[in-house]
Amino acid sequence: MKRPASALALAVSLAASPMSYAAPPDASAAFTQLKALEGRWVGHVQKADGPPAEVTYRNISGGTAVMEVLFPGTPHEMTSIYHLDGDQLVMTHYCAMGNQPRMKLVAVDGNRLRFDFTGGSNMDPQQSTHIHGGEIRLQGPDTIEAEWDVFAKGKPAGTNRFFLMRPKT
Template identity: 40%
Template sequence: MSRLLLLLLTSLCSFSAQAADSVAVERFERLKELAVGAWQGTTDGGGSVRVEYRTISRGSVLVEVWQPGTRAETMTVFHRDGERVIATHYCAQGNQPRLVLAERSSKTFAFEYLDATNLVEGASHLHGLVLAPVAEGGLQRDETYRGASGDETSHLRLRRVADKP
């Protein structure tokens, strides 16, 4: 009897892990479909920015590059981590915040702060990131930075300029 119970519990745990894992797979695949390509946008301050998304490592990683080929280039790397989707942001400020995809909406990709490397206490760092599709194939990108003086959120509306960077 105890063997049967153990087998049943093991099967249920395995099924539960596979179901959670399949959610992460589905969300990551949808994120890749949404973003891959080159995008152009205007910052809150009126500046122009180019953002490119591409996959690497046989499609297991989505790379976002801001201002490619410039001194201001930054990168965010998205990938699955078991049941989660993680974003690691390599910031021009020299820190590397990691964010995890929250389970809020199936259409919006909201990442919340998890931890960071090379972060000096009180220094400004990426604390929240939202990617959301908008009308006419656009992409809304909102990022929240947290520092000693509080939170500051910026909004960027992107339009696709090429399917492949």
Template identity: 40%
Template sequence: MKTRIMTVWAALILVAAATIVRADEPTKKKPDATSKEFEQMKKMVGTWKGKVDIGSGPVDMTSEYRLISGGTVLEERVFPGTPQEMVTMYYDQNGKLAMTHYCMMGNRPAMKLKSSDEKSISFDFDATCGINPAKESHMHALSIRFDDADTVTMNCKALMDGNEMPEHPATLKRVKS
């Protein structure tokens, strides 16, 4: 029994020593190549403000963008600090831009790149995310138009109980620091 305990302790000490020795080594470098769409999205870093009308009149909208995870993910926070706060993560998946939206409706639809050009990026619903579009209300599509370096127009398509809702575009301006 003592031999077994000593063997376990010796193994733990070796693992700990190996971890300490490797702590100074740099982490594996992330791939240099990212999609052109992700590179375009990275230009969103900062705070953006505008108004959106989701059916009950215009409301103020703030979106905050920051790069996380070693620059491999762009985090978007809409209505930050409010009960309606939502988070969307933009990232490359198999060499193409994708996104996951953490919604105030309590679900997380994922979307894949549908199309893009120099001025716009469009996403469409990824059926593998586990949401049943016929039964569960969710954000189903998103388009982002880059009007200029400091202005974007976002247009979200939502499905409510299987029915497509009217789209409500929001034009946002970059907040200058």
């Protein structure tokens, strides 16, 4: 069964050039960057003028986790939870397709946060369609670009891009 592009768009590793680092990423600093995203973001998927997208970020559990809700209130709503686990920043994506890929922060380059797949539940990574990693680029206090690579049958099956802005109130 073919899913709409918006479902795969958030069934949310990056196709961009890999980053190389001598030291492990500063998970605490990256988590602080994610916490600053709190609020509503609107924009488009796939290209800057593509189908509409909405994402909300909320600091939860006394500021120990960040909840990202993609396509809130729609049949394709999905949630990702980011939190520190010791000296690592980890994320679980609760997908509308019924699986829960897990990722960890593997690289930081300024405002570019790169996450890679570490496992998941309700899925077989060699068969199931799932997000397998991605990158969030914090372009400024009110602009985000993100790319999430989708895998199917153990191989790259597409990249979903998000172009988001914090609405002016």
